Amino acid sequence: MEITKVVIPVAGWGTRSLPATKNIPKEMLPIYKKPTVQYVVEEAQSSGLTDVVFINNQNKKIIEDHFDYNLALESVLERAGKTEILKEVREVAEMVNIISVRQKVQLGLGHAVLCAKEVVKNDNFAVMVGDDLMFGSEPGIKQLIDVAKAENMPVIGVMEVPRSKVNRYGIIAGEEYAPGLFKVRNMVEKPPVSEAPSNLAVIGRYVLTPEIFEHLETTAAGVGGEIQLTDALQKLAKNDRLLAVKIRGRRFDAGDWVDYLTANIYFALHDESLRDDLVLKLQELLSCR
Numbered sequence: 001m002e003i004t005k006v007v008i009p010v011a012g013w014g015t016r017s018l019p020a021t022k023n024i025p026k027e028m029l030p031i032y033k034k035p036t037v038q039y040v041v042e043e044a045q046s047s048g049l050t051d052v053v054f055i056n057n058q059n060k061k062i063i064e065d066h067f068d069y070n071l072a073l074e075s076v077l078e079r080a081g082k083t084e085i086l087k088e089v090r091e092v093a094e095m096v097n098i099i100s101v102r103q104k105v106q107l108g109l110g111h112a113v114l115c116a117k118e119v120v121k122n123d124n125f126a127v128m129v130g131d132d133l134m135f136g137s138e139p140g141i142k143q144l145i146d147v148a149k150a151e152n153m154p155v156i157g158v159m160e161v162p163r164s165k166v167n168r169y170g171i172i173a174g175e176e177y178a179p180g181l182f183k184v185r186n187m188v189e190k191p192p193v194s195e196a197p198s199n200l201a202v203i204g205r206y207v208l209t210p211e212i213f214e215h216l217e218t219t220a221a222g223v224g225g226e227i228q229l230t231d232a233l234q235k236l237a238k239n240d241r242l243l244a245v246k247i248r249g250r251r252f253d254a255g256d257w258v259d260y261l262t263a264n265i266y267f268a269l270h271d272e273s274l275r276d277d278l279v280l281k282l283q284e285l286l287s288c289r
């Protein structure tokens, strides 16, 4: 099973992040020195994925532009002898191939994935949510690709969440057949805390086979009036065609303000040139609460 394509849906309205996202895509809000979506594309690239299919809308074209050359800027940097940042700026344009597909109406994550059907064709493919960041010793999506290749099955990424927060996620019920590997039996979107079958939450990483498109085409709007990817995955689970991997690493949901701010601090703390000053400022802030 060769996997080179990754679908990254970025067409949502980002209402949780307003007013910041009135005119700036949520996926372009910077986390430390880079836009959020660049971390997602870097994870894809380091997992061997070469073709990025952005599912986009007409107001968010700057996402594609970020992964293209900016010749005017590059010549300014060249003339100014700013070679290091010039190299960095150019490298972003050379990371992956970009294919862009319009989602004309934002009908949900499942519908966004369905928009990729004509581009994905009969290939197996990855899906990475454009505002979900994952960091660890091994790229998150690579952990799924390895299992999908070994088992020749669709695989979804899950992480444990506190019981009190299960109502914010898709939650799975499954059998752990090897450490951190599950056969998924059931999935529920945003269940009440008392009804959740586990605390294993579906997070924004998937490796899918084209069979998902048939299921998406017959999926009616679910929770929140949206076509939910979870509902189509549930059909795979019912046919014994779905595995889950407990992803090892740290996750930030950039659409959640606490996670977004924490991610900024996390990266800044990893920059030696900022770390000491930042720690002092944080201590100062904490002491004058």
Ligand code: UTP
Pocket: 009, 010, 011, 012, 013, 014, 015, 016, 017, 026, 027, 055, 103, 105, 106, 107, 108, 109, 111, 112, 129, 130, 131, 255
């Ligand atoms: P979210 O539900 O987090 O994004 O979807 P949203 O709808 O933009 O945000 P809120 O809830 O209103 O704040 C996860 C990802 O899927 C994309 C979003 O752009 C985001 O990156 N998405 C969502 C689509 O591409 N199309 C959709 O119809 C919905």
